Amino acid sequence: MPEDQEREAESPARGEGGLPEAREHLRIAAMRPVLDTPRWWWPAVIALGAVVVVGLAAWAVQLADGLGVAGYNDRAFWAVYEADLVAFIGVSYGGAVVSAILRLTNATWRAPLTRIAEATALVTLPIGMLFIVPHLGSPQRIWELVWPPYWNLSSPILWDFFAVSTYLLATAVFFYLPLIADLPVAAARMAGRAGVRARCCRLLYRAVGGEREVGASKRQLIEGSIGLVAIMVIPMAVSVHSVLSFAFASSSRAGYAETIFPVYFVVAALYSGIALVAVAVAALRRLFHLEAFIHPRHFVRLGFILVGFGAVYLYLTFTEYLVDGYSGTTDNAAWVRQVLIGRYWIPFWFYFVAAGVVPMLIVAIPRLRTAKGVVVASGLVVVAMWVKRLVIVIPPATEPLVRSPLAAGGVLEGNWGSYHFTWVPISITLAATAAIPLLLLLVFRFVPILPIAEMEELESYEQVLTEAIEVTGGTTSLSPGGHPGGRPLIPPASACAPVVLPPPGAGGGGFDLSLRADCWPPHGHGPSGSTGLPPFGSGGWGR
């Protein structure tokens, strides 16, 4: 867009003087969603808001008429809201993985993704938690869950409540800590701007203590805290979905009483979480023109993580069904049959294709292993993993448990229950889905979309590494951005026109396994290929 380029061209003059061009550009790009209102912004917010309002209306109808209008009955006592609860809390795991795990493993390429990943976690987790409200038969008594004299500590639901609220707290802290160093930058950019929102922003920045520049010692403290929280957030994330699974697995019901469930749920959450991060990053990258910072290579790397979890999940699914089906006990065989070839075969095999086979093929086949391919795979995974949660929740709930009751033997005659979707849970689920982009857009009206301080820090770190390589006779060449050796983490402003990728096959590229593999190249591909893989992004994602 010519307008954007104009703005980029003139903006360095507007910022704090004396910054290197590249850093100035980073700050402009990171603050663009906060400072500018694109033409699509209000229509998008209104459309998403409308979907949310329809969902709220559906919930009001459910409040008035009872849970029956959501398709529930005594033989389908748990269904779509439980699946939603698990699925939406599940997708919040992407934030934990990208940020915490990649942070701890010192994968520097994560840097431009972390803010978006953490924000995604921050908005999806409360949405997932809110599904407890339509799930409850008597939501007006929900206060009993926070009223200690009523607590029954032997209840898995109460464990859920503790685990999820603790995790929410940790997610918020994990979002806030890296933000501290960025807030002064944001406040400086906001200073002197008129308007209600600018004033709100300034009030918010002041409220969370982010107006003063962060000193070196404080920065070190923050760094340490981030590391600590990153370590803490991983077991917490594991605990949340394990405990969620206990609500199912700690019963005697065939199909729920699975020892595999805690692991199964955690892996499912990581899988769908990574997928949602890829989708969110792709959308925001496109909408806010972050192509110079978020490269197709990022998606391909997310794709590798994605299929890793996808393969483990497929394996766990196979194990569960094989063992339960093979053992052949009446109750287990019945639900496995229903899922594989019975009345739930369509959702199950949809999962198998869309989240089992296709993502793996996309990442496995070099021609499809592009940013676009990974984003398509991720979109499929997000949807199919929601469907898979339905397949986990509904079939066991609708199976009769009194099949062969007495020592004298006997089989129950006739069929049992079934669940039928109505417009109410569909509207509420769609509302929750629409709330994710809506809240993300709102969050990025207030906070920088890229972690400025983190990226600048890693930029310096990469420079040090590069110099070390040069001293020890490394192979890197001089970078175009004037950095001594190698590619700069933060591209200069001149490089920030939409990235032009070399055509497939040109310029080597591929999987760069050198020490510098973990910096993201703004100008195309790394030093010529070391593994013989085809170039990333050859699908032309980055225009």
Added chain:
Amino acid sequence: MTGSERRDAASAEDRDVLDDVQSANRPEREPVPVTFGRRGFLRGATIGGLGIAATGALGYAFGASSASSASSASSATTAGAAGRATHQWAMVIDLRSCNGCKLCTTACQAAHFLHEDQTWIDVFTMRDASGKHYSMPRPCMMCEDPPCVPVCPVQANVRTADGLTLVDQSRCIGTRICMNACPYQARYFNWSKPRPAPRQPFPQEPAWPVPQVEGTVGKCITCAAMLPAGKLPECVSRCPMGVLYLGDLATDVAVNGIGTTVKLSEFLADNDAVTFKESYGTHPRVFYIPGSGQALDTDAEAG
């Protein structure tokens, strides 16, 4: 002859009941621990749950205090329960006489103002290995170790000193995890507005949850509020075949609706009684006498 026996039993019950009506009618908040097993495991798991709670400062502060009060309350109940309860209610279901007329179901629904699909006592049509059909009534099993009780997050399930598991519908928030936990599918939810009920002789309470409360779980209560008055549960008194017996493990007697009184332990032993899903460790207090309508003149094959 059976009628006078029945009267005697009833009046004896009345006398007991007059002393007991206060305590029996008011359910204990904490379940009575009977055996190790699930509850022992859950107690261990509770400690684990506390560990999770401890991660959050808030959860920790409240969790610790709640746990200590809960454990002291439950030990008090254990000490009191054995000495105090004059009755330990049970049921016997003689499948040899059941013709599957479902009068028990409709009587129950009429007495408790339930919707048609809320079959607190359901009658299943079963097929045995010989291909013969028979009917099997299924009320709440009133387990000695009920899996539904410990899973409720807000302690809305109560187990009375005389062995009945009841739901406090003024507390139930409708998570339905108890419906998941019950291996007998004996719990029913109020998915819509309950049927309106006229003024009842008892207040709406766990022992007489009439009318039902929308958005809460309801289940068979063995007509808990009527027992202290010497009345049989609706299903028992309305069964024309004498299939259902109300029993009392404490006084070792069981009575059915057509006036048969038996010595409970002998009746069970002589007729090879079984319980439903014994392997689940729930120790049901509903005993089945296996059969497929042999005592009936008509052919029990329902097709």
